[in-house]
Protein backbone atom coordinates (compact mmCIF):
# COMPACT_ATOMS: atom_id res chain seq x y z
CA UNK A 613 0.00 0.00 0.00
CA UNK A 614 2.76 2.37 1.03
CA UNK A 615 4.68 1.91 -2.19
CA UNK A 616 1.54 2.51 -4.23
CA UNK A 617 0.93 5.92 -2.65
CA UNK A 618 4.57 6.77 -3.16
CA UNK A 619 4.50 6.01 -6.86
CA UNK A 620 1.33 8.11 -7.29
CA UNK A 621 3.04 10.98 -5.55
CA UNK A 622 6.06 10.50 -7.77
CA UNK A 623 3.88 10.47 -10.86
CA UNK A 624 2.20 13.69 -9.78
CA UNK A 625 5.56 15.31 -9.09
CA UNK A 626 6.80 14.05 -12.44
CA UNK A 627 3.97 15.54 -14.47
CA UNK A 628 4.18 18.86 -12.64
CA UNK A 629 7.91 19.06 -13.32
CA UNK A 630 7.42 18.00 -16.95
CA UNK A 631 4.98 20.85 -17.33
CA UNK A 632 7.26 23.36 -15.57
CA UNK A 633 10.17 22.24 -17.71
CA UNK A 634 8.09 22.67 -20.87
CA UNK A 635 7.21 26.20 -19.84
CA UNK A 636 10.82 27.23 -19.23
CA UNK A 637 11.53 29.79 -21.89
CA UNK A 638 14.99 31.21 -21.42
CA UNK A 639 16.91 28.07 -22.16
CA UNK A 640 15.50 25.05 -23.93
CA UNK A 641 16.51 21.98 -21.98
CA UNK A 642 17.34 18.87 -23.96
CA UNK A 643 15.38 15.70 -23.22
CA UNK A 644 18.41 14.31 -21.41
CA UNK A 645 18.59 17.43 -19.23
CA UNK A 646 14.88 17.27 -18.42
CA UNK A 647 15.37 13.66 -17.42
CA UNK A 648 18.39 14.58 -15.34
CA UNK A 649 16.58 17.33 -13.43
CA UNK A 650 13.64 15.01 -12.84
CA UNK A 651 15.86 12.17 -11.60
CA UNK A 652 17.70 14.57 -9.25
CA UNK A 653 14.45 15.95 -7.89
CA UNK A 654 13.19 12.39 -7.28
CA UNK A 655 16.45 11.35 -5.70
CA UNK A 656 16.87 8.55 -8.25
CA UNK A 657 20.62 8.04 -7.80
CA UNK A 658 21.06 5.12 -10.28
CA UNK A 659 19.17 7.17 -12.88
CA UNK A 660 21.36 10.22 -12.25
CA UNK A 661 24.56 8.15 -12.44
CA UNK A 662 23.44 6.54 -15.71
CA UNK A 663 22.76 9.91 -17.33
CA UNK A 664 26.13 11.25 -16.15
CA UNK A 665 27.98 8.20 -17.48
CA UNK A 666 26.23 8.24 -20.83
CA UNK A 667 25.95 11.92 -21.61
CA UNK A 668 28.45 14.03 -19.65
CA UNK A 669 30.77 15.66 -22.16
CA UNK A 670 28.28 15.35 -25.04
CA UNK A 671 26.38 18.29 -26.55
CA UNK A 672 23.07 16.79 -25.37
CA UNK A 673 23.81 17.50 -21.76
CA UNK A 674 25.08 20.25 -19.46
CA UNK A 675 25.34 19.25 -15.80
CA UNK A 676 24.81 22.92 -14.85
CA UNK A 677 21.39 23.11 -16.49
CA UNK A 678 18.71 24.63 -14.26
CA UNK A 679 15.04 24.02 -13.63
CA UNK A 680 12.38 26.70 -14.26
CA UNK A 681 13.01 28.07 -10.77
CA UNK A 682 16.63 28.59 -11.80
CA UNK A 683 17.90 25.90 -9.44
CA UNK A 684 20.81 23.74 -10.45
CA UNK A 685 20.73 20.04 -9.58
CA UNK A 686 23.09 20.83 -6.72
CA UNK A 687 20.75 23.40 -5.19
CA UNK A 688 17.82 20.99 -5.49
CA UNK A 689 19.90 18.23 -3.81
CA UNK A 690 20.59 20.64 -0.94
CA UNK A 691 16.97 21.70 -0.62
CA UNK A 692 15.92 18.03 -0.58
CA UNK A 693 18.73 17.26 1.89
CA UNK A 694 20.01 14.49 -0.37
CA UNK A 695 23.64 14.17 0.72
CA UNK A 696 24.59 11.25 -1.57
CA UNK A 697 23.28 13.07 -4.63
CA UNK A 698 25.21 16.18 -3.61
CA UNK A 699 28.43 14.16 -3.42
CA UNK A 700 27.83 12.55 -6.84
CA UNK A 701 27.22 15.96 -8.42
CA UNK A 702 30.36 17.44 -6.85
CA UNK A 703 32.39 14.45 -8.06
CA UNK A 704 31.13 15.21 -11.56
CA UNK A 705 32.32 18.82 -11.33
CA UNK A 706 29.00 20.59 -11.15
CA UNK A 707 29.39 24.37 -10.78
CA UNK A 708 29.22 25.09 -7.05
CA UNK A 709 28.23 28.76 -7.22
CA UNK A 710 26.40 29.94 -4.09
CA UNK A 711 25.47 26.40 -2.96
CA UNK A 712 27.11 27.04 0.43
CA UNK A 713 24.76 29.97 1.07
CA UNK A 714 21.78 27.78 0.18
CA UNK A 715 23.01 25.08 2.57
CA UNK A 716 23.41 27.65 5.35
CA UNK A 717 20.02 29.14 4.59
CA UNK A 718 18.48 25.65 4.89
CA UNK A 719 20.57 25.05 8.05
CA UNK A 720 21.76 21.78 6.51
CA UNK A 721 24.92 21.20 8.53
CA UNK A 722 26.31 18.14 6.66
CA UNK A 723 26.07 20.02 3.36
CA UNK A 724 27.77 23.06 4.87
CA UNK A 725 30.68 20.87 6.01
CA UNK A 726 30.94 19.08 2.65
CA UNK A 727 30.87 22.34 0.67
CA UNK A 728 33.47 23.98 2.93
CA UNK A 729 35.67 20.93 2.43
CA UNK A 730 35.16 21.22 -1.33
CA UNK A 731 36.08 24.91 -1.19
CA UNK A 732 39.23 24.18 0.80
CA UNK A 733 40.35 21.64 -1.80
CA UNK A 734 39.42 23.69 -4.86
CA UNK A 735 39.86 27.34 -3.90
CA UNK A 736 42.81 29.07 -5.55
CA UNK A 737 44.78 31.64 -3.56
CA UNK A 738 43.87 35.20 -4.54
CA UNK A 739 40.67 34.15 -6.35
CA UNK A 740 37.17 34.91 -5.06
CA UNK A 741 35.36 32.07 -3.27
CA UNK A 742 32.64 30.21 -5.25
CA UNK A 743 29.79 32.05 -3.55
CA UNK A 744 31.46 35.40 -4.29
CA UNK A 745 32.05 34.61 -7.96
CA UNK A 746 28.39 33.87 -8.69
CA UNK A 747 26.43 35.85 -11.31
CA UNK A 748 24.42 38.35 -9.22
CA UNK A 749 21.48 38.44 -11.59
CA UNK A 750 21.00 34.72 -10.95
CA UNK A 751 21.72 34.71 -7.23
CA UNK A 752 19.20 34.57 -4.43
CA UNK A 753 21.57 36.49 -2.16
CA UNK A 754 22.94 40.03 -2.31
CA UNK A 755 26.67 40.59 -2.43
CA UNK A 756 26.98 41.61 1.26
CA UNK A 757 25.57 38.27 2.47
CA UNK A 758 28.61 36.25 3.51
CA UNK A 759 28.33 32.72 4.91
CA UNK A 760 28.91 34.06 8.43
CA UNK A 761 26.30 36.82 8.12
CA UNK A 762 23.73 34.34 6.81
CA UNK A 763 24.47 31.78 9.55
CA UNK A 764 24.12 34.57 12.12
CA UNK A 765 20.77 35.60 10.64
CA UNK A 766 19.65 31.99 11.13
CA UNK A 767 21.24 32.18 14.61
CA UNK A 768 22.60 28.68 13.98
CA UNK A 769 25.22 27.99 16.65
CA UNK A 770 26.63 24.86 15.03
CA UNK A 771 27.17 26.39 11.60
CA UNK A 772 28.56 29.60 13.11
CA UNK A 773 31.05 27.55 15.11
CA UNK A 774 32.13 25.62 11.98
CA UNK A 775 32.65 28.89 10.07
CA UNK A 776 34.52 30.63 12.90
CA UNK A 777 36.75 27.57 13.41
CA UNK A 778 37.62 27.80 9.72
CA UNK A 779 38.67 31.42 10.12
CA UNK A 780 35.57 33.33 9.00
CA UNK A 781 35.78 36.93 10.20
CA UNK A 782 33.08 39.06 11.81
CA UNK A 783 31.46 41.76 9.71
CA UNK A 784 32.84 45.21 10.48
CA UNK A 785 30.24 47.72 9.33
CA UNK A 786 31.65 51.20 8.81
CA UNK A 787 30.13 54.12 10.73
CA UNK A 788 27.00 55.70 9.21
CA UNK A 789 29.01 58.88 8.60
CA UNK A 790 32.12 57.09 7.32
CA UNK A 791 33.67 58.99 4.42
CA UNK A 792 36.06 56.34 3.09
CA UNK A 793 36.16 55.76 -0.69
CA UNK A 794 34.33 52.44 -0.40
CA UNK A 795 31.41 53.95 1.57
CA UNK A 796 31.18 57.07 -0.62
CA UNK A 797 31.09 55.01 -3.83
CA UNK A 798 28.62 52.50 -2.40
CA UNK A 799 26.40 55.30 -1.05
CA UNK A 800 26.41 57.04 -4.45
CA UNK A 801 25.76 53.91 -6.53
CA UNK A 802 22.91 52.52 -4.43
CA UNK A 803 22.21 54.19 -1.12
CA UNK A 804 19.35 51.84 -0.26
CA UNK A 805 21.56 48.79 -0.81
CA UNK A 806 24.29 50.55 1.20
CA UNK A 807 21.95 51.02 4.19
CA UNK A 808 20.55 47.51 3.76
CA UNK A 809 24.00 45.92 3.90
CA UNK A 810 24.77 47.82 7.12
CA UNK A 811 21.50 46.60 8.63
CA UNK A 812 22.37 43.03 7.49
CA UNK A 813 25.75 43.26 9.20
CA UNK A 814 24.31 44.59 12.48
CA UNK A 815 21.54 42.00 12.47
CA UNK A 816 24.27 39.37 12.20
CA UNK A 817 26.38 40.90 14.96
CA UNK A 818 23.40 40.92 17.33
CA UNK A 819 22.70 37.20 16.90
CA UNK A 820 22.96 35.62 20.35
CA UNK A 821 24.82 32.54 19.03
CA UNK A 822 27.45 34.68 17.37
CA UNK A 823 27.91 36.82 20.49
CA UNK A 824 28.21 33.70 22.62
CA UNK A 825 30.84 32.25 20.28
CA UNK A 826 32.89 35.33 19.55
CA UNK A 827 32.77 37.67 22.54
CA UNK A 828 34.85 37.47 25.71
CA UNK A 829 32.17 39.41 27.54
CA UNK A 830 28.83 38.56 25.89
CA UNK A 831 26.76 40.76 28.22
CA UNK A 832 28.89 43.81 27.59
CA UNK A 833 28.91 43.14 23.84
CA UNK A 834 25.12 42.83 23.81
CA UNK A 835 24.77 46.17 25.64
CA UNK A 836 27.23 47.93 23.34
CA UNK A 837 25.42 46.59 20.32
CA UNK A 838 21.96 47.62 21.47
CA UNK A 839 23.28 51.12 22.17
CA UNK A 840 24.88 51.23 18.74
CA UNK A 841 21.66 49.99 17.13
CA UNK A 842 19.58 52.71 18.82
CA UNK A 843 21.98 55.34 17.58
CA UNK A 844 21.88 53.84 14.10
CA UNK A 845 18.07 53.75 14.09
CA UNK A 846 17.88 57.46 14.90
CA UNK A 847 20.44 58.37 12.27
CA UNK A 848 18.97 56.21 9.53
CA UNK A 849 15.42 57.47 10.07
CA UNK A 850 16.77 61.02 9.95
CA UNK A 851 18.24 60.11 6.61
CA UNK A 852 14.98 58.61 5.40
CA UNK A 853 13.00 61.69 6.50
CA UNK A 854 15.33 63.94 4.57
CA UNK A 855 14.83 61.76 1.57
CA UNK A 856 11.01 61.97 1.76
CA UNK A 857 10.95 65.79 2.04
CA UNK A 858 12.58 65.99 -1.35
Ligand SMILES: [Zn+2]
Pocket residue numbers: 786787790791792793794795796
Ligand atom coordinates in the same frame (compact mmCIF):
# COMPACT_ATOMS: atom_id res chain seq x y z
ZN1 LIG B 1 33.75 53.38 5.17
